[in-house]
Amino acid sequence: MTKTDHSHLSRRERQIMDIIYKEGAATAAEVVAALPDPPSYSAVRATLRILEDKGHLQHREDGPRYVFHPTVPRDRARRTALKQVLGTFFDGSAEQAVATLLDMSASRMSEDELERLRTMIERARKEGR
Numbered sequence: 001m002t003k004t005d006h007s008h009l010s011r012r013e014r015q016i017m018d019i020i021y022k023e024g025a026a027t028a029a030e031v032v033a034a035l036p037d038p039p040s041y042s043a044v045r046a047t048l049r050i051l052e053d054k055g056h057l058q059h060r061e062d063g064p065r066y067v068f069h070p071t072v073p074r075d076r077a078r079r080t081a082l083k084q085v086l087g088t089f090f091d092g093s094a095e096q097a098v099a100t101l102l103d104m105s106a107s108r109m110s111e112d113e114l115e116r117l118r119t120m121i122e123r124a125r126k127e128g129r
Helices: 011-023 028-034 041-053 074-089 094-108 111-127
Strands: 057-062 065-070
Touching: 011 028, 011 041, 011 065, 028 041, 028 065, 041 057, 041 065, 074 094
Parallel strands: none
Antiparallel strands: 057 065
16 A cells, blocks of 8 residues: 555545545635535544545645645645556556446547547547557
């Protein structure tokens, strides 16, 4: 397990990481305000410290407040998580994962979204040669 492996986070830790990734950085008070059914402020502070100890977050001081930000860029974390999902649920097959995603959402996709996907597939086809 790498120090910033997100697969070993509790549900609440994942919720907090999602908030901080979405905002880019956040204080404990901002995290409490964004959490559904939030625990106490001190519980959020403790979880932020745990995430920092695990290597997921860093903080900077802004007056009396700590502002937390991720240690790994969201794009890199997304790729790492997706690789794990591919390996765990799709035997490493991007085709199976994409087929599942399309099956789940094809009826809700706009023509523009489908066209962008077609363009990405064509680009991947050209780059793969």
